[in-house]
Amino acid sequence: MSSARLPDPRIEHSRRAICRAALDEFAETGYAGFRIESVAARAGVGRSTVYRHWPEKSALIADALRTLHRQPDPGVDVASGSARQHVELLLSHLARALTDSPVSACIPALIHAAGNDASFRDELHRFSAQRRRRLTDVITAGVGAGEFPPTVDPETASVALSGAVFYRSLMTADPADSGFLTDVVDEVLGR
Amino acid sequence: MSSARLPDPRIEHSRRAICRAALDEFAETGYAGFRIESVAARAGVGRSTVYRHWPEKSALIADALRTLHRQPDPGVDVASGSARQHVELLLSHLARALTDSPVSACIPALIHAAGNDASFRDELHRFSAQRRRRLTDVITAGVGAGEFPPTVDPETASVALSGAVFYRSLMTADPADSGFLTDVVDEVLGR
Amino acid sequence: MSSARLPDPRIEHSRRAICRAALDEFAETGYAGFRIESVAARAGVGRSTVYRHWPEKSALIADALRTLHRQPDPGVDVASGSARQHVELLLSHLARALTDSPVSACIPALIHAAGNDASFRDELHRFSAQRRRRLTDVITAGVGAGEFPPTVDPETASVALSGAVFYRSLMTADPADSGFLTDVVDEVLGR
Amino acid sequence: MSSARLPDPRIEHSRRAICRAALDEFAETGYAGFRIESVAARAGVGRSTVYRHWPEKSALIADALRTLHRQPDPGVDVASGSARQHVELLLSHLARALTDSPVSACIPALIHAAGNDASFRDELHRFSAQRRRRLTDVITAGVGAGEFPPTVDPETASVALSGAVFYRSLMTADPADSGFLTDVVDEVLGR
DNA sequence: CGCTAACCGAGACGGTACGTCCCGTCTTTAC
DNA sequence: GTAAAGACGGGACGTACCGTCTCGGTTAGCG
Secondary structure, eight states: OOOOOOOOHHHHHHHHHHHHHHHHHHHHHOSTTOOHHHHHHHHTOOHHHHHHHOSSHHHHHHHHHHHHHTSOOOOOOTTSSOHHHHHHHHHHHHHHHHHSTTHHHHHHHHHHHHHHOHHHHHHHHHHHHHHHHHHHHHHHHHHHTTSSOTTOOHHHHHHHHHHHHHHHHHHSSSOOOHHHHHHHHHHHHOO | OOOOOOOOHHHHHHHHHHHHHHHHHHHHHOSTTOOHHHHHHHHTOOHHHHHHHOSSHHHHHHHHHHHHHTSOOOOOOTTSSOHHHHHHHHHHHHHHHHHSTTHHHHHHHHHHHHHHOHHHHHHHHHHHHHHHHHHHHHHHHHHHTTSSOTTOOHHHHHHHHHHHHHHHHHHSSSOOOHHHHHHHHHHHHOO | OOOOOOOOHHHHHHHHHHHHHHHHHHHHHOSTTOOHHHHHHHHTOOHHHHHHHOSSHHHHHHHHHHHHHTSOOOOOOTTSSOHHHHHHHHHHHHHHHHHSTTHHHHHHHHHHHHHHOHHHHHHHHHHHHHHHHHHHHHHHHHHHTTSSOTTOOHHHHHHHHHHHHHHHHHHSSSOOOHHHHHHHHHHHHOO | OOOOOOOOHHHHHHHHHHHHHHHHHHHHHOSTTOOHHHHHHHHTOOHHHHHHHOSSHHHHHHHHHHHHHTSOOOOOOTTSSOHHHHHHHHHHHHHHHHHSTTHHHHHHHHHHHHHHOHHHHHHHHHHHHHHHHHHHHHHHHHHHTTSSOTTOOHHHHHHHHHHHHHIIIIISSSOOOHHHHHHHHHHHHOO
């Protein structure tokens, strides 16, 4: 019958350990400065084991970053609370993701990598689209419920809101704290 | 009078050529992949001349990027036209800067570098603050003239607008074209 | 049994090839002008392989020169012939060693290096002591057999004879040919 | 008449200082490790001044070493004392020259350099011939005076004696002290 | 004296070799 | 058959000198 060979549990174990180590390394040292040797050492693994599973450095980095996307969604309970509360919750999740390790250090690196590599760019776009879809949905619901003005375009609004958080976190010295979030939601979705 | 001694004309000549070459290299290959050897070759200069002026790769990159900031402001003529037109003009300049070489490739790299180096971070913050100030001023003027609703907070609005352009350019597959700009200005500054 | 682990056959192969190449390089260009890059090229080996086995240029040179000392002794058959013939044979071996490559170019370099480095000095002293011992022994035997005057001090005589060959080969324009050897043996060991 | 311009005293002053510094440098660091920069610094002179007078490193070294030969002969008073005393005196001068700075470090370096450069070789041969001639003359006189056996060939004997001192000083761990000199003179010139 | 030509120091320049670090490939042995 | 260990060829790094060059400032010796 199905002789699907179980592919040796050690393999999967190694892959996991290496990916985790790669994320740590990436968060600490960024794209440049990322050393295969350090990753192997972190993972308690021989250098050749890394090369057995990924053909080269960039492939490992890409793969490791991809695992970020599969991390569990914070899960906002849309059933209870107002649309505005949901929006602020999603934005504060985003703000925290941009501030805390390890994602905080990976997003900028991803943005940079995206500039020079089409596959990274696609990955980044897919990732952010997925994150932003929740936000767009919530805004759409808010408009439908009459909580936000009918003139609001959910797509544009979610870009403005996400962009505001990004910009505030990455390009200014001030944090995207709850006061800022309140202000920017007022500004974009009306008061 | 001021007998300011010109130290050696060759020095300034070399520095300029190297900085220009470094920006090109940076735009093409990013932070990783940046090779001093290529820069020297581009600049038509010996490798040692580069090291004579900058102690190491990162210092050269930092210095070269800094020259970006000193590039002349596009200069929007605020005297004529409506505040809304000014806002859209500034945003389209930003969008173009994020799309065209060489700045397009440098900003993402700067964002990345900022994640791992405080001095780069300060540089980036200073740079974006300077750019955004023009936008904030124009919005303030528009509010004063009654062109934008009095509820608009210029500071928050300029972050939302800049962030929207950034996000659209860097994190999505769609360009920050004039249609998008119109929409997002509608959204943030009212219609 | 002895499960003495052979570490890796490639290592010994590389070491041999590099040492041989280093001796050639040394003989051709001397201490100054000795370039690791040339040695690696001669040996058909990557530059880093050289540094993997020797920490720096001087260590490689020292090691390569040491292999000279392990080269097989010419092996003079003491059983047949007179003591005088043995003496002349040993001296002509020495003279030839000082004239022919590769040793010819290494001894002067060793003498020079010995002036600036104690370990080279010890090496040189050990090397020459070993070579000279055969000569001293043969002279001692010749004195015992009554072939040389009893007033001859074998130690002093062997220094005078070896020194004469060295001096003639290195410090004068004339070669230490067989005529010279005959004369100097006459002079030192009597006629 | 001849308006032979005095060639600017600064030039001669610089040359002297540089030559002296070059000898010191040579004695300290040998042929390899000889740095033009160090010489200039020792001489309190700009690096370019060195290059103004000597086209390259090796020319400076050669020139500096040549000044050694012009150093005043110790001057043995042949009028008084026996031939044997004169011989021992000359040999002890040679032994001291091979032991004390700066010559001690230059001779080995010269021997080495002679191996790779014909002009150095000629220089060395000329130098040693000049030194040895005094010795040969004294031996000849001693033979003529009946102080040494008529069988002594002055040329061969002076090579054996000089060679013995060289060998003892450079190739063994023992010094060419007065005891050794006595022994070797006994051995070569009879007792 | 004051001029002028030379010599000078300082140091930028294009090169080249160094010794270090890491890459991605490979070979060997242990489990 | 997979893993750890690590040798291998390769190539960029940042350092140290090389020998060449350009630059003003000083200085010797003539007018």
